[in-house]
Amino acid sequence: MTRLLARCVVPVVVAATLTAGCSGGRPPRVAAVVEGIPIASTETQSLLHAYMHSPAADKEATSKTLVKFVLLYQIRLAYLHHLAEQAGIDPRPDPNDALTTQLPLRAFQLAGLRPSDLTRSIEAGRLSKAMAEKLFPNVSVSDADLRREYDRRGALNGSSWRITAKVAEFTSADPARQLGSRVQRGEPFEQAATELGTLQAGTVDITPVSPLPRPVLDAVGKLPLAEVSAPIQVSANGWVSVLVEHREELPHLSFDQVRGELTSYLADQQRQALFQEWFDKKLHSARISVSRHYGRWDVQEGTVR
Secondary structure (H helix, E strand, O other), X not given: OHHHHHHOOXXXXXXXXXXXXXXXXXXXXXXXEEOOEEEEHHHHHHHHHHHHOOOOOOOOOOHHHHHHHHHHHHHHHHHHHHHHHHOOOOOOOOHHHHHHHHXXXXXXXXXXXXXXXXXXXXXXHHHHHHHHXXXXXXXXXXXXXXXXXXXXXXXXXXXXXXXXXXXXXEOOHHHHHHHHHHHHOOXXXXXXXXXXXXXXXXXXXXXXXXXXXXXXXXXXOOOOOOOEOOOEEEEOOEEEEEEEEEEEEEOOOOHHHHHHHHHHHHHHHHHHHHHHHHHHHHHHOOOEEEOOOOOOEEOOOOEEO
């Protein structure tokens, strides 16, 4: 579960936002070609359909806008795989990724995903992290940055603590909000989370220096025992609910005691930011073509218009 939360802070290169329309008529066989890799229109339309018929869909966005969002996601994902292959990074999936397909079908439907979509997203996060480590192996972190992060985390509570908590991840705030109400009425946390379409639920130990999204640390540090948090946003489309089961007050950890963990955390954040910038620059020079049915590829902006 810690791995799931930590992944929320890793910039996944397939995320994007875009607008505009697409032409009418029947979709062509190929929606786009990325460095010689064709993206089938059937896959684009299938992913679009799954999203549009889910509670997670943006009800104000038009299908013309959403299909461009979907196609850009596919383009960035295909280009990530292309770059990973060029860098000699093994694209074979992690056996643990297959576990995501065992989630209840209702969870995927609520998220606007198919089981394979979540697996690809996890795989993209793993590939981007591996490439970032290969491209930027040596990232320096200043003592000033370490001190700043240490002071920020220390401000969460007067003393250090260790919390054992149940955590459920959702793709929108509404089911996360409903989870708190249902648990207050006596429903088991995992059961209610599953019925509400959680992507994953489990138990995790958290301390002020855990490598988790800051909103999570900020919230759980103040959360009373046996209480479910308000929805905590951890990414553009990621929300979590946290239930504190056990809380242990610990002696305050000194700066030297947590220096290693803080250095690793900040170095990874900096490495991912450098990789995101590198990837976006590479995307501008990539060989990409988009069927006129969907619009056109904007080389300068690196998006579908």
